[in-house]
Amino acid sequence: MRDNFIYINMEELNNVIFTFGISDADLVNGLSEVPDKILLIDNSVEGNRVNTHTHFQMVVGQNDVRNFLLDRQLRPKKWLDFQDLDDVDLLMPTEIAELLYLSHMETHLNLPFYAKLQNRYACLDIHDNFKKSYFHRLKDFSHILDISMKRHLRSMHSKRWTMFNRPLAVNDLSDEIINQLQPLFREGVIFAFDQVVERKRQYLIPVFAELKPEQQPTWHEQEDVFRYTERVATLIYVITEHRWKLNIERKEAFDVLGEL
Known part of the structure; x- marks a missing residue:
């Protein structure tokens, strides 16, 4: 499967992306603060401690958590943050069962936010390098998306200009553009960095809206990714001005989705 694209599908009702x-x-x-x-x-993976009440592994210590999350060899990662070691001992059998269900079925019985744990996130690696992440505050995702967008663009640029060693300075994606794109997140959107065109010192990134989000779990081959999509916009990075622009090509796609 091609991998130089970003796919987002947001369920605002369940705070899941x-x-x-x-x-x-x-x-x-992209996190404002890495959990400790x-x-x-x-x-499937081990931490640096075990909670005897739940028998769940834990990773304790901010540096250890950072190293754990960045370790590409550890798969799948399925975790949630918590504030105090003693609070894990307060989890009830039903709550432990919910977490086991979340891990095994990769969906929730009840939203995985627990007052006793005071967790802000619950993140799951699922099939084919997809991720399912629950955010207590959905707006926390905006900075993560900005970081990812800039990385993809720099990666694409460096591959094209390897011989000339021309690093690309990329400014932040504005809140205004993220808000404009927000309606597409609800049904599924693809930012196709593998189809970027450079024109007049601008990078043009095609934006595709998903027409049949129920088909998404069946993606297996490269051609499947864009099979049920249509191009609705172009995200533009103006190299000389170091700024992003959004050119909406099918306004009705944004309007219809925006009413949901």
Whole structure:
């Protein structure tokens, strides 16, 4: 499967975002603060401690958490943050069962935010390098997306200009543009960095809206990714001005989705 694209599908009702192309490093670099304690709800990987009440592995210590999240060899990562070690001992059997269900079925029985843990996130690696992340505050995702967008653009640029060693300075994606794109997140959107065109010192990144989001879990081959999509906009980075622009090509796609 091609991998030089970003896919986003946001369920605002459940505070969950389904993504592809947003790496562990994007997540770590995009969080306002890396957690200093995480609970591992899948037994596939080990932490540096074990909670005897739940039998879940834990990673304790901000540097250890950062190193754990950035380790590409550890898969799958399924975790949620928490504030105090003693609070994990307060989890009820039903709550432990919910976390086991979340890990095994990769969906929730109840939203995985627990007052006793005071967690802000719950993140799951799922099939084919997709991620499913629950955010207590959905707006926390904006900076992560900005970090990922800039990384993809720099990566694409460096591959094109390898011989000339021309690094690309990329400014932040503005809140205004993210807000304009927000309606597309609800049904699914693809930022196709593998189809970028350079024209007049601008990078033109095609934006595709997903027409059949129910088909997404069946993606297996490269051609499947764009099979049920249509191009609705172009995200533009103006190299000489170091700024982003959005050219909307199918306004009705934004209007219809925006009414949901």
